[in-house]
Amino acid sequence: MIGSLQSAGHGWAPLLRGLILWLGGLLLPYAGLAQGKYMTKAGHLSFFSSSIMEDIEARNDKIAAVFDLSGGQIAFAVPIREFQFKRTLMQEHFNENYMESDKFPRATFTGQILNAPQVLKQLAAGTQNVEVEGNMTIHGVTRKVVVSGTLQLRDSQLVIFAYFNIAPADYSIDVPLLVREHIAKSVSVRLNIACDPVSPALTQQP
Amino acid sequence: MHPLFSTLLKRGPLAALLLAVAAPVAHAQSDLLGQLEQGQQKDEPTQLVEATFKATRLINGHTVQTPGEGTMVFLISHRFGALNSGAYQFFGLDAATLRLGFEYALTDRLEIGVGRSSLDKTYDAFVKYKAIQQSVGSHSVPVTVTLLGSAALSTTRYSDRISRNALDRTAYSYQALIARKFSSDLSLQLMPSLVHRNMVLNEGEKNDIYALGVGGRYKLTRRFSLNAEYYYLFPGYTADNYRNSLGLGVDIETGGHIYQLHVTNSQGMIEKQFIGETTGNFFKGDIFFGFNVSRNFTIKQRQRK
Numbered sequence: 001m002i003g004s005l006q007s008a009g010h011g012w013a014p015l016l017r018g019l020i021l022w023l024g025g026l027l028l029p030y031a032g033l034a035q036g037k038y039m040t041k042a043g044h045l046s047f048f049s050s051s052i053m054e055d056i057e058a059r060n061d062k063i064a065a066v067f068d069l070s071g072g073q074i075a076f077a078v079p080i081r082e083f084q085f086k087r088t089l090m091q092e093h094f095n096e097n098y099m100e101s102d103k104f105p106r107a108t109f110t111g112q113i114l115n116a117p118q119v120l121k122q123l124a125a126g127t128q129n130v131e132v133e134g135n136m137t138i139h140g141v142t143r144k145v146v147v148s149g150t151l152q153l154r155d156s157q158l159v160i161f162a163y164f165n166i167a168p169a170d171y172s173i174d175v176p177l178l179v180r181e182h183i184a185k186s187v188s189v190r191l192n193i194a195c196d197p198v199s200p201a202l203t204q205q206p
Numbered sequence: 207m208h209p210l211f212s213t214l215l216k217r218g219p220l221a222a223l224l225l226a227v228a229a230p231v232a233h234a235q236s237d238l239l240g241q242l243e244q245g246q247q248k249d250e251p252t253q254l255v256e257a258t259f260k261a262t263r264l265i266n267g268h269t270v271q272t273p274g275e276g277t278m279v280f281l282i283s284h285r286f287g288a289l290n291s292g293a294y295q296f297f298g299l300d301a302a303t304l305r306l307g308f309e310y311a312l313t314d315r316l317e318i319g320v321g322r323s324s325l326d327k328t329y330d331a332f333v334k335y336k337a338i339q340q341s342v343g344s345h346s347v348p349v350t351v352t353l354l355g356s357a358a359l360s361t362t363r364y365s366d367r368i369s370r371n372a373l374d375r376t377a378y379s380y381q382a383l384i385a386r387k388f389s390s391d392l393s394l395q396l397m398p399s400l401v402h403r404n405m406v407l408n409e410g411e412k413n414d415i416y417a418l419g420v421g422g423r424y425k426l427t428r429r430f431s432l433n434a435e436y437y438y439l440f441p442g443y444t445a446d447n448y449r450n451s452l453g454l455g456v457d458i459e460t461g462g463h464i465y466q467l468h469v470t471n472s473q474g475m476i477e478k479q480f481i482g483e484t485t486g487n488f489f490k491g492d493i494f495f496g497f498n499v500s501r502n503f504t505i506k507q508r509q510r511k
Contacts, residue, residue, distance in 0.1 A: 064242050065242070066239075068238060073238055074238075075239040075241075076242070077242050081253060084508075085508070086504075086508050087274075087504045087507065087508070088274020088275065088276070088508060089462065091274070092257050092274070095256065095257070096257045097428045097429060100428070110239050176429070176460070176461075178460050178461055179460075179461040182461065
């Protein structure tokens with residue numbers, strides 16, 4: 001929120017920012033739910049494509065994610081070239097022919113938790129099932145999606161887990177006729193991200 | 207409603223005004239992503255440039271490419287007879303020379319291979335090492351450099367009465383392959399080359415041949431590219447009596463196979479032959495139509511880190 005205010009760029013922004021911060025400080029004790037930002041650069045994402053001809057699997061351990069708990073917003077970025085395949089040729093084809101990683105080096109998602117106030121209030125009590133609505137951008141194509149998953153506060157970390165399907169055709173990832181039997185119409189994606197809290201001094205109070 | 211917003215509303219009109227100035231949620235989301243990307247750009251790791259070429263061969267000669275660790279390549283190369291040999295020879299299709307080869311990548315950088323050519327009944331073996339890899343990022347490197355050493359042993363029965371032992375029949379080739387992928391479509395390669403024959407017969411003929419190759423590919427689609435390759439012989443006996451090797455072709459990729467179709471004035475498919483023994487005049491129709499088909503097999507799956 002502080003960041004967005006800066007981008008408003010009014011001359012009196014510094015004053016406003018001071019006020020907001022001051023107000024924010026007042027609000028904190030009343031809010032009664034976990035606040036602040038959680039971040040990581042080492043989230044895990046794997047995908048699995050199963051077809052009659054072969055199974056294809058790849059893993060990526062370099063998912064960057066930010067979670068803004070105060071508003072229930074989440075964003076993550078997936079560096080496409082970091083996907084590791086067991087077969088090196090598959091990895092090359094994935095980057096060169098399907099994902100075109102030179103042109104589209106990252107896949108991203110930004111979303112908002114549905115029913116955020118309720119979910120976040122109960123988060124301290126245990127694992128919460130959540131639905132996140134947002135924009136998924138893969139291969140340069142952005143689509144509105146709703147992803148369901150779980151959210152959990154474990155020790156000081158915020159753990160996000162989700163399991164969902166992606167159809168390559170939805171993102172203009174085109175599979176030639178000759179190998180159509182090898183690649184599933186719907187690829188299952190497993191996301192497992194443990195975010196560390198960002199030092200509160202940076203995000204909440206001066 | 208946003209929890210903060212509702213709490214703020216209770217705290218009076220000033221707070222509500224302040225929040226109205228703050229951008230809506232959608233803006234906050236893209237802002238979140240902005241923060242993410244800022245953080246990523248700051249410490250962007252060095253990224254290796256992969257897939258400079260599709261195959262381990264450009265046309266006749268090698269590219270800088272080595273297959274990934276644990277991958278075996280089976281390569282069938284074929285050159286028909288000369289196009290100008292007439293209708294009786296069906297424009298060259300009646301005759302053919304062949305090379306069968308197996309290659310295996312011991313690591314992501316080191317590859318070994320063996321092959322057998324029907325031309326002069328030649329056995330060959332090579333070692334290929336990717337010494338430097340092009341990369342972008344904080345420590346960027348402009349080119350990929352691969353070193354190639356190969357030995358070829360010809361086992362044909364010569365009709366002259368000169369006796370040759372195995373060493374006499376052997377030739378070695380050394381190449382430094384220097385390539386740069388300028389864009390995802392365009393890659394160019396330079397190939398300084400040295401061929402050393404253990405035995406030469408003719409007056410004035412040197413054991414060593416020096417040549418400089420240039421080549422490249424241009425991708426027309428994701429799975430189709432145009433290729434060209436040319437080897438210039440430095441002045442000497444070989445340059446006077448043989449021709450520079452020229453090849454033009456296409457790469458067609460289909461899943462695990464790469465088909466390379468081309469026309470060239472060389473009939474040999476190993477360095478010693480196409481650099482040192484090319485006789486065809488490309489522009490007078492001494493053109494050999496040919497193809498390479500390579501198939502990759504994963505022998506050893508890569509260990510997960």
